[in-house]
Amino acid sequence: MAQEAAEALSTKPAGRKRRILRNALRLALALLVLALGYAWFDREQIADSFLSDYLAEQGVQASYQIDRIGTGQQVISNLVIGDPARPDLTVERVEVSIAPRWGIPAVTSVRLVNPRLYGSYRDGQLSFGALDPLVFTGSEEPFEFPDMTLAIEDGRALIETDYGRVGARLAGSGHLRGGFSGELAAVMPELALAGCQGQEATLYGTVSIDAERPRFQGPLRLADLACDNGLAVQQAGVALDLRIERSFEEFDGTANLSLASLAMADAQAAVHGTSRFSWDKGDLTAEYDLAADHVASAQAQLGELALEGRLRALDSFARVEMDGDLTGExxxxxxxxxxxxxxxxxxxxxxxxxxxxxxxxxxxxxxxxxxxxxxxxxxxxxxxxxxxxxxxxxxxxxxxxxxxxxxxxxxxxxxxxxxxxxxxxxxxxxxxxxxxxxxxxxxxxxxxxxxxxxxxxxxxxxxxxxxxxxxxxxxxxxxxxxxxxSGPLPGGMVSNLQLPIDAQVASNGDLALWQGCRQLRFDRLAMASLTLGRQSLTLCPQRGQPILRYGAGGLRLAVGANALQLAGELADTPIRIASGPIGVAYPGVMAARDLAITLGPADSAQRFTVTDLRADLSADSIGGEFTGADVFLASVPLDVLDASGRWAYADSRFTVTDASLRLEDREATDRFQPVGAHEASLSLADNLITADAVLRHPSSDTPLSRVHIVHNLSSSTGHADLIVDGVTFGPHLQIAPPAADCLPGGGSARVEHNGLTCLALGVVSDVSGTVTGTGRIDWNAEAVTSSGSFTSQGLDLAAAFGPVHGAAGTIEFTDLLGMTTAPSQRITVEAINPGIEVYDGEMFFQLEGGELLRFQGAHWPFMGGTLTMLPVDLRFGAPEVRRYVMVIDGLEANQFVERMEMSNLAANGTFDGIIPIVFDEDGNGQLEGGALTSRPPGGNVAYVGELSYEDMGFFANYAFRTLRDLQFNRMEIQLNGPLTGELVTQVRFEGIRQGASAERNLISRAIGSIPIELRVNIRAPFYKLMTSIRALYDPASIRDPRDLGLLRDDGVRL
Known part of the structure; x- marks a missing residue:
């Protein structure tokens, strides 16, 4: 509309009055723009040219409405500069008064009603949009306030910045070179500046100009501020009194500071103070008097902290100097x-x-x-x-x-x-x-x-x-x-520890500690129950390197010792610690060789040795491998040998995994052959040791027992559980190994054997069956106890006195480590054959110390009577005389004949007797004083079969028919002689007479009333005597113990 009005005016004849009005309007609008920019708008001298031409020349898009044109006043309304959709300036009404000054028309006053200014501050550049050509002219002339009066009614502005939106309101009036007074209010709801976030920043005060020197008086407030670096401010206020020189290059003033809370990291205080300051062309001078009350942080607290002094900053803070005094209480x-x-x-x-x-x-x-x-x-x-x-x-x-x-x-x-x-x-x-x-x-x-x-x-x-x-x-x-x-250490104490300090720290922060070999000395070191006397340890680095380095590459440690030789006492027991070379490289490995720890006097020492110990120190956790570890405990007659595996330390826990070891008996006569374990494990945490392993037979890898160990280091108490899930004996696993492994010189085969103990050699062999059971070992600082229970549902074996079948029962050990059982352990036996097979018996025994077997007797039903083995003590592995005594009570002759399957014979009578078998120190066995005697009134023996041989002649046949059925009043059998030689058996019959089936004749009737005693001497090997008749047609019915490896061919017991 304004442009149309301008075009309409341009079509009319030109006149002086119209030219004056046009020039006045142009001048008024130019002065308005300059007034809105305060010091900026009037930088260029107001031209007398027409306003519209001036705006067009400056490329400023504007629209307006001319309400009145006069010689002394022009009124414009609805002024819009910039894009009408998003204007940069709007003014509801502009009144410009013009009066001649030195004969030249000049603006004497401007009145702005409801002006609205919009601008931005981005990347350090202030812009008012379409107004920029009028405000930022590039003029280098000194700034000067226009010589006019300015009145602003309800002026408002909105500035968009990188730090937030700023809204301002200004109302006031007066001459710009002296006398202007107004009220300024500004608000910034949200502030974002250099990693800080603020809320509700406000500025309110009076603005005045005196002698071309602007002045602001009022408070600047901030509700809160929080920064990424930990700075936090709450309820901050600064009461400002600021005066700016007319050149806008100098200012001075005072500030009264009040912070309800100033916090940095974990420090917090309430701050207040005053300051006087002045700025002169890039130089700042200030005096300050600041105080912080109730200063509190996690590290320290102060009731009051005060700073008083002066600050000088030159060349826009290129140089800063501050001096003063600090006091605190x-x-x-x-x-x-x-x-x-x-x-x-x-x-x-x-x-x-x-x-x-x-x-x-x-x-x-x-x-x-x-x-x-x-x-x-x-x-x-x-x-x-x-x-x-x-x-x-x-x-x-x-x-x-x-x-x-x-x-x-x-x-x-x-x-x-x-x-x-x-x-x-x-x-x-x-x-x-x-x-x-x-x-x-x-x-x-x-x-x-x-x-x-x-x-x-x-x-x-x-x-x-x-x-x-x-x-x-x-x-x-x-x-x-x-x-x-000097003083206590965890679990001990040290006296006069002398530690050298030798370090270098480079300018970049790299640390080098201990160049060359260094000695650590102490007069006395006690750890728990370990006490070391005066010692000196020499530790050396790698050649040309310090022991410890720390820098950009992280921590580096390289230290070693050629050997260790330490001596002292452990719980009043002498201890000696020795080693070969020891080296530590971090990150890298730790290696130690030939570690040897000896406890106690030399003749009863506990010894621990490790051939090689290594650790990987470059991983997240410390760990490594060890080989050649041996443990010799004087109080435990078992040795752990050649142990190897992996170890680790992480999260305060020490572990051993994948360990292999060999367990051997230390006694001169091994109670058991070596056994092994692999994939064993151990854990140490919170002073508690737990270990698990499966003991195995070395050559067959047969699992023998699962072992679970728990030990409390604090109380020196612990236990071990032994679980035998089922050990099956057979060709690949025997209780007794082959004789060659147990003889002198057979030690080379100690690992490749199929037996468990040489003590059983000559006692049992050819074992077949399964054994299960559990054991328990408990210990404390005072004593060690152990127990166990082992069961078999049926074992077959060969013993010195004959084959055994179906031995079953449970053995209770009262001292498992000492191989001692409770008295009267009972085992049932399905069958035993000491020459004549007997069934369904039971045996009683007690084992003491793994060396003494107290055989407390055995009983079997035996052919109508009983067979009893009398008690006998057997000492394993010791040369001694052993006497086995078999007692026969109530043997029925007819059952004997039936058991022996001698169908051609018939007999009756009841017999009692004793059969002693004696082995001397060399293992030679023989029968001594064996005897069987019939009970009264005697018995009968008759041949009821047909003759199986050719006719021997008249008299022989006559005699056989006469004596084929005999009755006797008493029959006695005596047995004596070596087991492997000819055994002399003497059979004596008393009160002989013909039986019912015998052929009677003249001779038999003639001698029938004569008392007859018949004596028969038999010479035959013992193991074939009792079965000589059956052996005629079944020689394999009973196995010879010599064939089983129980006896040598010369009769010596193995």
Whole structure:
């Protein structure tokens, strides 16, 4: 509409009045734009040209409505500059007053009604859109306020920035070169600046101009601010009184600061203070008086902390210098630091750190409340370097004692490591006394020398007799000194431990500790029940390398010793620790060879040896392998030999896995052959050891027993559970190995055998069947006990007195380790054949010490009577005379004939007797005084079959028919002789007479009334005597024990 009006005016004849009006309108609009930009709008002298031509020349899109044109006033309404859809400036009404000045029309006043300004601040650039050509003209002329009066009614602005939206309101009036007064309010609901997030930032105050010097008076407030670096502000306010010089390059003012809460990381305080400041062309000078109340952090607390001094910043903060005084009151330990000291003392319980830290904490708790802090300082910053100079500083405790004193202290930060110089000293009741001096060397470096007097608490003592720290000009450090410590350690204590301190820290932070071989000395070291006397250990690095390094590549450790030789006592028992070469490389491996630990006197020592021990120190957890480990315990007659496997330490747990070992009996006469285990495991955590293994027969890999062990190191108590799930004996596994493995010189076959114990050789062999059972071993600091129970449902075996079939029962051990059973262990036997097979018997025995078998008797039903084996003591592996006595009670002759399947014979009568078998020390066996006697009234024996041989002649046939059926009053059989030679059997009949089936004749009737005694001598091998008749047609009915390996061919028992 404004453009149409301009076109309409241009078609009419030109006139002077119309030209004056057009020029006035152009001038008024130009002055309006300049007035809205305050100091910017009037940078260019207002041209007398027409406003529309001026806006067109500047490329400013605008629309407006001319309400009135006069010689002294022009009124424009609905002014819009910029895109009408998103204007940059709108003004509801503009009134411009013009009066001649020096004969030239000039704007004397501007009145703006409801102006609305829109702008942005992005990437450091301020923009008002279409107004930019009018505001940012590029003129280098000094800024000057226009000579006019400005009135703004309800002016508002909205600026979009990278940090948030700013809304402002301005209302006021007055001459711009002096007399203007108004109210300014600004609000920023959300603030985002350099990693910080703020809420509700507001500015409110009065704006005035006096002698072309703007002034603002009012508060700047911020509800809260939170930054990523931990800075947090709540309820912040600054009361400003700011005056700006007419050139806008200088200003001065005052600020009253109030922060309800200022927090950084875990520190928090309420801050207040005042400041006077001035800015002059890039230079800032300020005086400050600040105070922080109730300063609290996790490490320390202060009742009050105050800073007072001056600040000078030159060349836009390129150089900064601040000096002043710092004072504080009532310094205390923060809860976290106090708890850390308490936790450190608690975690150090049982060490020398615990009493020392407890004394330190107590001393600080008594001295710090009511303490006073004072220091003077000068802080400078230039070219990226910062220095702090403290001429003197002190912290005095409640008692007035100096807790910390600094003098001539300097601290510098820049390239390389921070540098410090000055004197310091600590002290106070119950606090360590440390004194030191830091001084600059001629080469630009620093040197600090300090010493700490012996600090003691109870039996704990720590001293630093000498420590020198040198800092080169590039920041590199070198430490040289020693430390002396005495006091308790976990489970023990140390006396006069002397530890060298030798370290280098490069300017980039790389650490090197202990160049060359170093000695560690102590007068006495006690750990638990282990006590070592005065010792000296020499530890050496790799050639040309320090023992410990730390840098960009992480931690590196390389240390070794050619050998260890330590001696002392363990629970009043002598102990000796020796080793071959030991080396540790981290990350890498740890290796130790030929470790040997000996406990006790030489003649009864417990010995532990490890041929090779390795650890991988580059993994997340420590672990490795070991080989050649042997364990010899004097109190346990079993040796663990040639153990190997993997071990690891992680999460406070020590474990052994995939372990293989061999278990052997240490006795001169092995009670059992070696057994092995593989895939065994062990775990140690919280002083509790648990171990699991399966003992196996070496050659057949047959599982013999599962073993589960638990041991508590704290109480020295534990137990082992043995579980025999089922051991089956057969061709590949026997109780007794072959004789060759048990004879001298047979040791080379110790691993490749099929037996469990040589003690059973000559006692049992050819075992077939399965045994199950469990065992338990318990121990404590005083004693070891063990028990077990083992069962078989049926074993077949060959014994010295004959084959055994179906031996079944349960054996209860009262001392499993000692191989001792309870008395009267019972085993049932389906059949036994000492020459004549007997069935369904039972045996009783007791085993003592694994060496003595007390055979307490055996009973069998025997051909109508009983067969009893009398008690006998058998000592395994010892040369002795052994006497086995068989007692026969009530044997029925007819059952004997039937059992022997002698169908051609018929007999009756009852017999009693005894059969002693005696083996001498050399194992030669014979029958001594064996006898069988018939019970009264005697019996009968008759041949009821047909003759199976040819006719022997008249008289022989006549005699046989006469004697084929005999009755006797008494029959006695005596047996004597060697088992493998000819056994002499004497048979004597008394009161002989013909039986009912015998042929009677003249001779038999003639001698029938004559008492006859018949004696028969038989010479035959023992094992074929009792079966000689049956053996005529079944010679394999009974096996010979010599064929079973129980006896040699010469009769010697194996």
């Amino acid at each position: 009532d310094l205390r330990l923060g809860p976290e630091l106090d708890q850390a000291l308490a936790a450190a003392a608690e975690s150090g319980e049982g060490t020398l750190a615990q009493p020392l830290l407890a004394r330190l904490r107590g001393g600080l708790a008594r001295e710090l409340p009511g303490s006073r802090l004072a220091a003077g300082y000068t802080l400078r910053h230039e070219d990226g370097r910062t220095s702090l100079v403290v001429p003197d500083a002190f912290l005095r405790g409640r008692s007035g004692a100096s807790l910390l004193a600094l003098s001539r202290a300097q601290f510098a930060m820049g390239d390389g490591l921070p540098r410090f110089s000055g004197n310091f000293a600590t002290g106070g009741t119950d606090l360590p006394q440390v004194s030191g001096r830091v001084e600059r060397l001629g080469n630009g470096g620093l040197q600090m020398q300090l010493a700490m007097r012996e600090y003691a608490a109870g039996t704990a003592r720590l001293a630093l007799p000498r420590l020198t720290v040198r800092q080169a000009s590039d920041g590199a450090l070198a430490l040289d000194g020693n430390a002396t410590a």
